[in-house]
Amino acid sequence: MEPLHLGVDAGNSKTVALLCDEDGRVVGYGRSGNGDIYGAESSSAAVDAVVAAVKEALTAAGAREADVRASAFRLAGVDWPEDHAYWMDALARRLPGLHAPSVLNDGFAAIRCGGPAGAEPAAGEAGRRDYGAGVAVIAGTGSAVAGRGPTGTEWSMSFWIQDAHGASGLVGSALRAVYRAELDLGPATTLTARLLAFFGATDVEALLHSFTGRETGHGWARQAAAAREVVAAAGDGDEVAATLVRDQGRHLADYARVTARRVGFAVDAVPVDGGSGGNGADGGAGVPVVLAGPVLCAPGSPVTAALLDALSRVFPAARPRLATVPPVSGAVLDALADAGVDLGPAVYERLRTTAPPPAFLAT
The missing domain is CATH 3.30.420.40 (ATPase, nucleotide binding domain)
Structure with a gap:
């Protein structure tokens, strides 16, 4: 064989x-x-x-x-x-x-x-091995951010990530918003009705109990599946949901920038051609940033839109692309x-x- x-x-x-x-x-x-x-x-x-x-x-x-x-x-x-x-x-x-x-x-x-066109060898490094340089931002059930620099340096955000992301993180934040609204500690939100219906709870206390009771629970996959309700609420103009979506995009952009810097990319240089290639170390064509996972690759994803908007502001050298x-x-x-x-x-x-x-x- x-x-x-x-x-x-x-x-x-x-x-x-x-x-x-x-x-x-x-x-x-x-x-x-x-x-x-x-x-x-x-x-x-x-x-x-x-x-x-x-x-x-x-x-x-x-x-x-x-x-x-x-x-x-x-x-x-x-x-x-x-x-x-x-x-x-x-x-x-x-x-x-x-x-x-x-x-x-x-x-x-x-x-x-993101495809075969990644970061090219830096000046004087022609013929070196293919490191597959770039940054990956993954948002699925959870999230992960990792990078490989132009000389092969590798680093992962791992437990340095201090915010819950991905589908389960988005829903976790939405649940906290619902609980705060119930206590009059936060604004009212249509997420309450949406999540009550999704999880089959009669009221917010029953919803809280279903997640925190000693013999209850929904599991990561079930929690993550409710992300579509958060996205839908944001699309319908619910400001609480929209803020959660924007926050996730902003945090992921920040983490992508940190990761790129850690592995040796110049993060502030604006790409000169907006196209392919380049290692981002000399203000060339930028740093490849691959967006992957169902949360970011879903058609019309508002999280992706928020991430792209934030990248343009905090990480101008980023050259984002969706995973193929x-x-x-x-x-x-x-x-x-x-x-x-x-x-x-x-x-x-x-x-x-x-x-x-x-x-x-x-x-």
Whole structure:
């Protein structure tokens, strides 16, 4: 069998694994549950989920671990050095046939998802390896922001993120607004009626109890699903909901700027051509900022609009683009790059056209 390349994207809602050949053709995929060592029932349960997704992908491809030339694991919960060490040990024990897997936070998965035109080598660096430089901003159930600089420096916001983002964060903020309104500590909002109906609660106290009672709860996925109610309320002119949306966009823009600066990009230089290429270090064509995840990639997303508006003000060097492939494809692109494969447009197109059906990636 020709060499295969493995990408894994693990979060709180799901873990997905993708196998492709050197041309970017998907040959197998697998899915399982929560792969976050901080968010799963236990760290061992997260490992079980990741291993299950990988083995399902291998089985679908009729392949063995030894057939995998390079693998990239992009996992929620790889936040500290001990987390990385934990995963390296777990993968060595559970998937011993994989050679030198790459393990990073799931935020890194989307850096290559905006297309093949990323940051070009800086002056004097022609011929260096493809680092896949840029910044990724992901908003799904939760959020992640990570960056890779023009010389390969990597950094993730991780626990430096001090605001709840993504769909679950948006709903969490909306719930707090509803509770404050009920206590006459905040303005009235149509979010009250919307969230009561969505969660099947008779009044605000019942809603609060359903989230905080000892034997009640809704889970991350259910909470995140209510984000559409917040977005709809904002679209209908509810100022409380609109403020929550604007705040999320502003915070994500701030975090993108911080991340870019941390990995070596110049964040204040205005792109001179507004087009592709450039490493942003000399005021060239800017810093690639890939926006990924269902919250940001949904058609007409007001969070994306708020983020783009904020980026134009706080991060003028940013060159934002929507992801053209899902984060798990970005992980497998990292594996391909690690193996020395040229990531041209044809590879992206094959990944896109041979990708699993949309239902496979749905939360």
